[in-house]
Amino acid sequence: MSGAARGPRLALRRNPLVQLTLARLREFAREPEAVFWVFVFPVLLTLALGIAFRDPDPETGERYIEFLLPGLVGLNIMGSGMWGIGFPVVQARRQHLLKRFRTTPMRRADFLAAYGLSRLLFLVAEVIALFGFGWLFFDVSVRGSWLALAVVCLAGSLAFQGLGLLVAARPRSVEVVSGWMNLVMLPMWLLSGTFYDWHRFPAWLHPAIRALPLTALNDALRAVANHGAGLGAVVPETVLLLAWGTAGFVLAVRLFRWT
Amino acid sequence: MVQGTRGGSDGDGPAIEARGLVKRYPGVLAVDGVDLAVRPGECLGLLGPNGAGKTTTVEMLEGLLRPDAGEVRLFGVAWGTGRDRWIRERIGVQLQESRFPEKLKVIELVRLFRSFYRDGKDEEEVLDLVGLRGKRDARSGNLSGGQRQRLSLACALVGDPRALFLDEPTTGLDPQARRRTWEIVEAFRERGGAVLLTTHSMEEAARLCDRVAILDRGRVLAEGPPAELVEALGADRVVLLEVEGEVTQDELAGLPAVRRATRRGETFVLAVGEIAPFLPALLERLGARGARLRRLAIHQPTLEDVFLELTGRSLRDDGDGAGRPAAREAGR
Numbered sequence: 001m002s003g004a005a006r007g008p009r010l011a012l013r014r015n016p017l018v019q020l021t022l023a024r025l026r027e028f029a030r031e032p033e034a035v036f037w038v039f040v041f042p043v044l045l046t047l048a049l050g051i052a053f054r055d056p057d058p059e060t061g062e063r064y065i066e067f068l069l070p071g072l073v074g075l076n077i078m079g080s081g082m083w084g085i086g087f088p089v090v091q092a093r094r095q096h097l098l099k100r101f102r103t104t105p106m107r108r109a110d111f112l113a114a115y116g117l118s119r120l121l122f123l124v125a126e127v128i129a130l131f132g133f134g135w136l137f138f139d140v141s142v143r144g145s146w147l148a149l150a151v152v153c154l155a156g157s158l159a160f161q162g163l164g165l166l167v168a169a170r171p172r173s174v175e176v177v178s179g180w181m182n183l184v185m186l187p188m189w190l191l192s193g194t195f196y197d198w199h200r201f202p203a204w205l206h207p208a209i210r211a212l213p214l215t216a217l218n219d220a221l222r223a224v225a226n227h228g229a230g231l232g233a234v235v236p237e238t239v240l241l242l243a244w245g246t247a248g249f250v251l252a253v254r255l256f257r258w259t
Numbered sequence: 260m261v262q263g264t265r266g267g268s269d270g271d272g273p274a275i276e277a278r279g280l281v282k283r284y285p286g287v288l289a290v291d292g293v294d295l296a297v298r299p300g301e302c303l304g305l306l307g308p309n310g311a312g313k314t315t316t317v318e319m320l321e322g323l324l325r326p327d328a329g330e331v332r333l334f335g336v337a338w339g340t341g342r343d344r345w346i347r348e349r350i351g352v353q354l355q356e357s358r359f360p361e362k363l364k365v366i367e368l369v370r371l372f373r374s375f376y377r378d379g380k381d382e383e384e385v386l387d388l389v390g391l392r393g394k395r396d397a398r399s400g401n402l403s404g405g406q407r408q409r410l411s412l413a414c415a416l417v418g419d420p421r422a423l424f425l426d427e428p429t430t431g432l433d434p435q436a437r438r439r440t441w442e443i444v445e446a447f448r449e450r451g452g453a454v455l456l457t458t459h460s461m462e463e464a465a466r467l468c469d470r471v472a473i474l475d476r477g478r479v480l481a482e483g484p485p486a487e488l489v490e491a492l493g494a495d496r497v498v499l500l501e502v503e504g505e506v507t508q509d510e511l512a513g514l515p516a517v518r519r520a521t522r523r524g525e526t527f528v529l530a531v532g533e534i535a536p537f538l539p540a541l542l543e544r545l546g547a548r549g550a551r552l553r554r555l556a557i558h559q560p561t562l563e564d565v566f567l568e569l570t571g572r573s574l575r576d577d578g579d580g581a582g583r584p585a586a587r588e589a590g591r
Contacts, residue, residue: 023368107344
């Protein structure tokens, strides 16, 4: 019927990047648990915390949910970026699928880009789901530029994908990679100001906290969502995030174990 | 070289060629100077017990492992000379241990592998070929072991390779699926494809392989057509013997028609020419010694006997209960 449509469709079907990305998307979408942790859990968390802290602070007039929501988005980008790469890579290594891929002409760049691309699609969905939910239920709005928000989210996602790939570069078991993931993420859970302002920590810790990628991401998200910042205001954080991501990717590719 | 200085031809030279391959692991010389060649249209079988160095050898041939010494060429092109992708476009590899993502469907996986190759076969045709048409839309996690093996073969074939590496392709298959796999391999070979087959099955080696190489402790002990290797044993029959009482190996070797006598634990293994003069002489000797026959088994010699003769070990020997994965890990 559609002879004309066949050419482009076949081209897509024979494109390794498209096929690798589709495989990632399918694997994720067919894994109910992953869908729960990435989409449902953050929304439930937002709901619970939002209900608890929806009233304005009597002194400052600020609402905790407005402070919290960008932090939860940051936390989600960290978790999904790291787990979304680390877990499947190690799983594929353990099942000797990586080794099998190595025997084909598949390009490493396509393999890595497919992870990035699939995460990017999920990222859009995650961010829209969380901010959309906050806007619908708690009237939390993004005050700054959407472009800035998109750039910050993208940079954040790349940073944590790079770190996720680095952590997953060598382990052969899911248990080992899980341990490392948690070790890397735990300090950021505590220090990066997701649930409270990180300035409460003693001043001598501030430079280290400021260097953490989740701190940069949370700060930039808050600047845009709460304080109406434009792209120019979040350049330092964006650069820091991209630096983390690049360092992670470069090191990971060097250390990467296919077998 | 057909294509001048760049090397690499799909013509007359060997499809797969290894010279002086050596691979060391800490404390183990896994592969110790292996030479192999497989020509287009030929199937070479690699036989050996676990830990013999088969997997290490094959992984060096496939470009997954770098040898410590020696050279591998596929279609005249060596690995690591900037043309690895050129080689990979031309080979299909089936790894015994690889598993596919459980949530992906059969057709999705075949399409994924097809997308890696510039030229290749139609995905649906390959499914027909391996007999998985009916499972086209099944998730790989829901396939039986045999079906997974065939899916793996489909992914190895979908790039339309000229050389195929198969690692125990019929382990776990029912007889019908096994014959089907053999037919696919035979058809591939008849169209001029080169096959390197690793197997534990003597039946499979005898049926598919033009030549076999027997590998033990990292060395090729013997190589040739299966029938010739068996013939070289010089035995019409192999006799396995267990005796209660005093009989020596030399004594048995001196009996009529006995070409060779070896001892393997409790069992004497005799290579015997004609059985008719041998049997009465054996019984007479045992009677004279007051020894009693506990077990007597006679069979036609097979590759298994060739292997036993060469190594003193059985091909299927996993080393006293040491499981396959353990033996393999130890080889690394």
